[in-house]
Amino acid sequence: MTLQLNQAIGKVPPNGNPVVANRYGADPYALVFGDRVYLYMTHDALEYDGTGAIKENTYSSINKIAVISSSDLVNWTDHGEIAVAGPEGAAKWATQSWAPAAVHKVMEGKDKFFLYFANNASGIGVLTSDSPVGPWVDPIGEALILRSTPGVEDVTWLFDPAVLVDDDGQGYIYFGGGVPEGEYAEPGTARVMMLGDDMTSVVGTAEVIPAPFMFEDAGIHKREGVYYYTYCSNFYDGERPEGSPPAGEIAYMTSDKPMGPWTYHETILKNPGHFFGVSGNNHHAIFQFHDEWYIAYHAQTLSKAQGIANGYRSTHLGRLFHNEDGSIQDVEADYKGVQQIQPLNPYQRVQAVTIGWSAGIKTEFETAAGERLVTDIDNGDWIGLSGVDFGSKGAAAFSASVISLEGGGTIELHLDDPAGLLIGKLPVPAANIPGNPMELKTEVAGVEGTRDLYLVFTGSTGTPLFKLVSWQFMQ
The missing domain is CATH 2.115.10.20 (Glycosyl hydrolase domain; family 43)
Incomplete structure (x- = not known):
């Protein structure tokens, strides 16, 4: 069975504009x-x-x-x-x-x-x-x-x-x-x-x-x-x-x-x-x-x-460009946006609400976690991160802090596209009653260098799966 991925709306990879698509501003x-x-x-x-x-x-x-x-x-x-x-x-x-x-x-x-x-x-x-x-x-x-x-x-x-x-x-x-x-x-x-x-x-x-x-x-x-x-x-x-x-x-x-x-x-x-x-x-x-x-x-x-x-x-x-005489050049507005000026480090804790591109999700403050996190996660939703630097050694494991919901599901880790190379899967157990964040971990393989990373969420259709607090890779 092929996963039906939800589509990015507004901010579409690899574009940088609008800067976010999960809210107006x-x-x-x-x-x-x-x-x-x-x-x-x-x-x-x-x-x-x-x-x-x-x-x-x-x-x-x-x-x-x-x-x-x-x-x-x-x-x-x-x-x-x-x-x-x-x-x-x-x-x-x-x-x-x-x-x-x-x-x-x-x-x-x-x-x-x-x-x-x-x-x-x-x-x-x-x-x-x-x-x-x-x-x-x-x-x-x-x-x-x-x-x-x-x-x-x-x-x-x-x-x-x-x-x-x-x-x-x-x-x-x-x-x-x-x-x-x-x-x-x-x-x-x-x-x-x-x-x-x-x-x-x-x-x-x-x-x-x-x-x-x-x-x-x-x-x-x-x-x-x-x-x-x-x-x-x-x-x-x-x-x-x-x-x-x-x-x-x-x-x-x-x-x-x-x-x-x-x-x-x-x-x-x-x-x-x-x-x-x-x-x-x-x-x-x-x-x-x-x-x-x-x-x-x-x-x-x-x-x-x-x-x-x-x-x-x-x-x-x-x-924005200033000329030598101090005048300002015309600005060309576009969907492309600006160049990423430094890579994202996956080996330090990354808040889940750090987003390059997304499909379907929302964000909200969660009292149990004490911070803002990704919510409204359904089957086929995803988050994309641009320019993630895994280094020459590469990553060996992935961990995430999650709050389980009645659906549970899986976080699939893909490279360069939501349907790109799969480097690991992290199962998230279901919970009858939402509780405090839990830390889950899985092995990954086949990733090194600087790549775009996609966290793809899968589970039962029509059921809230889980909430995502943060994530991190380990070498």
Whole structure:
């Protein structure tokens, strides 16, 4: 009997985009800390009408921020969601959490992390943590920026923050958006403001950034003494002066100071509709990792592949190149993504929620395990890992931490394809009552060098098989 494998949807091997296919994630913002990139994303989640049909994303119920991280930019670890707004959130005064921005700063010799978010378009809040993945707390119990903040009284949308901690330790926050009635060419709604030393207060008066055809989505990065302010242009469908940004594209301005004055240049990333055939808003973040520059952006590629492109967005990655004169080259958005920058080490414990590609599975926090793990495992589901380095000696054994369910089943280990060379099988016993994680082990053979690895799950169809916590190879 031939196993019927479930198909990858959205992120299909060997592509790197969208970066994950087991969840949506919009408005990406990147934080580099240690040897990892953390992506913080608006937690797009499906909305349903009274008949149970999936409806257009209204964004009104989004009160969480999703977090994933990677050391190689192809395999991503799912850290779950941060409960930001609402009764169950850290910021109980807020009703929504959109378009996050995260930053790290050493304060009194300790690493501190700050997560800024938009409470719809009415204000910006901040959370703090000692770790990039939390837990997070609200240090001030109210919004950081409101319309009562000096210099922002007339800003249409108080949202979409971006944050820079400069070389001297001074913090700056960039935000704003919207178009006052008829003011498409010069909306005047982009702002920059100094942050206090504590990063949870603002100082002075917000300054206007004269961004042509501004709409939303503040971005900031610094390179070789030049500050790059980036943003999304508005969708005005009338005539635009020559040299103006086209509709819904990412444009950039530069300055030799963090608060300006600014010089407009051009656009660098067309609307997602140009590349993927499904348009929508355009949102990005630019960051440096291991001396190379990247851009994170979103598109409705996963939801399109699922047949439900109703405003549910997914994060992508692309390379960003600066020319010798400091200008930025056009970005080509695609499904291919970026090159894996280092292999995955299978000889150290790998969280099961570290995923290159997948079919069928979900992830959730499991109290019994004390961490996030892979769930909703059915017959024919699988997880793929890109560029796993087994070394010249190769692997002799494989172990996994699992929580048995009523079905039980087997973890099959395949190389280079879900139906590729089989190097081992790990039986997972059934359990009448889900218990604590158990450690199981099996021998493997025939693997060395750097290969893609697929964990294929088999068992009785229609029965929950097991939950996967972590895995590791031994030599």
